[in-house]
Amino acid sequence: MFRAIGRENTDVAREIQAYMDSGEYVPDDLTIKMVLDRLRQPDALRGFILDGFPRTETQASALDNHLAEDGRRVDVALHITAPTDILERRIAGRMTCPVCGTIYNLDTRPPKHDTVCDLHPDVRLERRSDEDVETMRTRLLTHERQTRPLIEYYRRHGALVEIDGSRPIEEVEANVDAALGLSARAGTAP
Secondary structure (H helix, E strand, C coil), X not given: CHHXXXXXXXXXXXXXXXXXXXXXXXXXXXXXXHHHHHHCCHHHCCCCCCCCCCCCHHHHHHHHHHHHCCCCCCCCEEEEECCHHHHHHHHHCEEECCCCCCEEECCCECCCCCCECXXXXXXXXXXCHHHCHHHHHHHHHHHHHHHXXXXXXXXXXXXXXXXXXXXXXXXXXXXXXXXXXXCCXXXXXX
């Protein structure tokens, strides 16, 4: 949602993009308003998966209060972990096709030919402006400082499921699917 809004030509979009480019989190009040507005849309009323929200206890509490108004709650909060060196390598290797949005990774899903899209051979892949090495390290430090308390928050609420994200992608995907009740083909338990 931030990236979509960040492409708009508005003061709010520029403010959001500045936070993202610096590797800092967008402030809670702006983030909460945007996400709760989105969760009021018809397609989210029967369920949803959030990625990157909540990131703070303030956001988690606002989400819980919002859901409680409709008799709903967070069923599962996934905590996918991996060592810093693996995270840095994965983030640094990520590239996206600006035409179709296909995501590639130099380590785990490289394009067939250098840095061009497999589906659009005349289009060069791009890296996000917020994924350079310095910004990435800032994001990881920010995550450690602000998001870690959510682990205990969701553990106390009985919703936390921890998954080792350093394993092969297929295993991580199977564990995520199992935790969310999305697939009977899931391998080992999370």
